[in-house]
Amino acid sequence: MSASAAKERNRTAQRAGIGAFIGSTIEWFDFYIYGTASALVFGKVFFPELDGALGTLVAFATFWVGFLARPLGGILFGHYGDRLGRKKTLVITLLMMGVSTTLIGLLPGYSSIGIAAPVLLVCIRMVQGIGLGGEWGGSVLIASEHAPKGKSVLYGAFAQQGSPVGNTLSTVAFLATSQLPDEAFESWGWRVPFLASALLVIVGLFVRMKVAESPAMADLIKNKEVAKLPVAEVVRTQPLLIALGVGACTIGLSATYFKSTFALSWATSSLDFDRSSFLTIILVANITQVIVQPFGAVIATRMRSWSRAVTIMLVPELVLLPLMFILIGTENYALAMLGVAVATIPHCLYYAALAGMLASRFPARLRYTGISLCYQLCGTLLGGTTPIIGQFLLNRTGSIAVVIGYAVFQVALTLGCMLLLLKRPNHDERAADQPASTAAAVPA
Numbered sequence: 205m206s207a208s209a210a211k212e213r214n215r216t217a218q219r220a221g222i223g224a225f226i227g228s229t230i231e232w233f234d235f236y237i238y239g240t241a242s243a244l245v246f247g248k249v250f251f252p253e254l255d256g257a258l259g260t261l262v263a264f265a266t267f268w269v270g271f272l273a274r275p276l277g278g279i280l281f282g283h284y285g286d287r288l289g290r291k292k293t294l295v296i297t298l299l300m301m302g303v304s305t306t307l308i309g310l311l312p313g314y315s316s317i318g319i320a321a322p323v324l325l326v327c328i329r330m331v332q333g334i335g336l337g338g339e340w341g342g343s344v345l346i347a348s349e350h351a352p353k354g355k356s357v358l359y360g361a362f363a364q365q366g367s368p369v370g371n372t373l374s375t376v377a378f379l380a381t382s383q384l385p386d387e388a389f390e391s392w393g394w395r396v397p398f399l400a401s402a403l404l405v406i407v408g409l410f411v412r413m414k415v416a417e418s419p420a421m422a423d424l425i426k427n428k429e430v431a432k433l434p435v436a437e438v439v440r441t442q443p444l445l446i447a448l449g450v451g452a453c454t455i456g457l458s459a460t461y462f463k464s465t466f467a468l469s470w471a472t473s474s475l476d477f478d479r480s481s482f483l484t485i486i487l488v489a490n491i492t493q494v495i496v497q498p499f500g501a502v503i504a505t506r507m508r509s510w511s512r513a514v515t516i517m518l519v520p521e522l523v524l525l526p527l528m529f530i531l532i533g534t535e536n537y538a539l540a541m542l543g544v545a546v547a548t549i550p551h552c553l554y555y556a557a558l559a560g561m562l563a564s565r566f567p568a569r570l571r572y573t574g575i576s577l578c579y580q581l582c583g584t585l586l587g588g589t590t591p592i593i594g595q596f597l598l599n600r601t602g603s604i605a606v607v608i609g610y611a612v613f614q615v616a617l618t619l620g621c622m623l624l625l626l627k628r629p630n631h632d633e634r635a636a637d638q639p640a641s642t643a644a645a646v647p648a
Contacts (some may be wrong), residue, residue: 212351216416220350221362221413224343224419227298228366229373230401230408231339235270235332236374237397239461242267243469243591244378244479245394249313250322261599262558264591267465269326269332271580271588277337278576279435280421285342285572287435289417289425290349293572298412300335302405340557341576344559349418349568354505356632357560361501364559368552371460375490379483391469420568434573442566442574446629449562449578450585451621454614455521456558457587459551460609462525463544465491466594467532470604476535485537489544500553500561510561511626514554518619521550525615526608533604554618564632565625580618587615599621 246261246266254262277297285293307328314321343363377397382503394436424430431437439446471477477485477528500517507513524547527552531543566574597606 215357217347217350217352220415220418221347221359222281224347224363225366225369225412226411227294227408228339228343228363229369230297230366230404231301232334232367232370233404234301234338234370234401236371236460236464237305237377237401238270238308238329238332239267239591240378240468241375241394241398241482242466244311244382244472244619245390246325249394252314257384261592261595264324264465264469264502264595266322266329266389267427268584268588269329270336270594271583273330273333274337274394274580274583274588275577276498276525277334277339278341278580279337279573280334281338282341282573282576283434284343285338285576287430287432288572289421290342290346290572291412291417294346294412294415295340295409297335297339297342298405298408299338300331302336302401302408304331305331305398305401308332309395309401318439337576337580340579341572344563344575345421345572346415346418348560348563349420351414353570353641354429356564357557358501358505360560360563361498361556364496364501364556367460367555368490368497371464372487372490372494375404375464375483375487379480379487382483383480418570424569429569431569431573435572435577438566438570438574438577442570445565446574446577448621448625448628449565449575451617452562452625453558453579453582453618454586454621455518455551455618456555458611458614459521459525459548459584461587461590462594463528463547466531466591466607467544469591469595470598471532471540474598475532477537477540481537482540485541485544488541489548492545493548496549497552497556500556503553504557506559511623514561514619514622514626517550517554517557518615521547521554522612524550525611529604529608529611551615558622561622561626564630565628567631571631589612 228507242263246263248253251259251262281293281297295546308325311324311328317566340363343366344360346357347362374397377400381393381396382389468482468486471482472479503517504513528543528547531539534540562575562578564573593610594607597610598604
């Protein structure tokens with residue numbers, strides 16, 4: 205490859221990485237503001253007939269509906285992404301998320317239209333879930349498949365970085381609106397972050413339209429190697445890989461909801477934290493994640509053993525996640541902030557490397573569907589249920605110790621499944637060793 209061609213390829217890869225980052229930031233902002241709103245206000249606005257912890261639990265259930273719909277989005281957009289290309293699906297998913305989020309901001313509450321309000325909320329939340337279900341896999345692949353040889357984890361981390369940045373923007377938005385008096389916040393203040401999504405989507409579409417299709421997908425289309433029915437083929441040929449992938453995603457998804465959704469509700473309803481104080485704690489943790497997370501991809505790229513890298517990243521979380529809950533339980537602002545910020549470091553390092561590692565285990569022709577199924581099924585079964593199960597365990601036992609035990613189980617599950625997953629063939633390495641003309645035909 206000539207120097208000019210290599211330079212152009214690197215420029216294209218960087219453009220793809222930036223496009224993946226901006227698009228996924230907007231999508232995650234849309235998704236996270238719902239979680240924050242469900243912890244702070246949705247129980248009062250949409251479920252006023254249910255008091256206290258029960259109303260919060262039901263609001264968390266509508267939060268989970270988005271996760272319930274995400275596998276459907278993964279299957280639907282994975283199918284078209286593996287057949288027609290990554291770029292086209294990413295434009296559609298961004299529009300779906302933006303429109304549905306804006307509609308939530310315009311939705312009347314229970315006091316205005318009665319039972320229709322929570323019903324419509326659930327329906328719109330399902331559309332959000334379908335959109336994000338298709339978004340994640342496409343963003344990861346549009347970046348990682350453009351990456352230079354040996355840097356797929358590093359470029360996949362561009363898409364992963366959208367999650368903490370989107371979460372940070374979500375927290376900033378609610379921290380600002382939470383300064384309003386309670387009456388104003390509950391009537392219109394919470395709607396502002398949702399309505400702001402419309403402007404963000406316009407920016408995201410402008411950037412995303414300039415990103416080229418990934419080379420791996422372009423080769424598959426050119427050589428007519430695309431799968432006819434990707435979901436059927438990947439379920440038939442890779443069932444163990446999907447199961448391991450679901451487990452490997454667990455703490456990468458659920459840790460955020462332990463701290464920004466469950467802990468937010470617990471701290472502001474059962475402990476002596478006000479809304480603004482704990483949102484500030486979450487904001488500091490999110491900023492920590494934004495700064496620290498990219499180093500996870502760097503560590504995984506530079507270490508020859510991905511298994512060793514994963515172990516180094518996750519083992520500390522077995523101690524730090526329980527410590528987070530203990531320090532929050534002291535009701536001391538500084539200690540709680542320290543606990544949440546420090547506990548963020550292990551799982552965010554892991555989250556940066558997760559996408560590229562997972563994608564490398566699926567052949568390119570089934571990759572969009574495969575990684576989407578793993579990530580979104582995990583979201584439905586383990587990630588999105590985190591605040592519901594946490595709140596249920598707390599309501600039932602009155603003790604945070606049981607919630608801590610559940611968190612430790614999720615870390616151990618993640619570590620075990622990823623170590624087993626990394627024993628499977630690396631299709632990126634296999635394709636890189638093929639001549640360019642046959643790279644697309646690597647068998648499943």
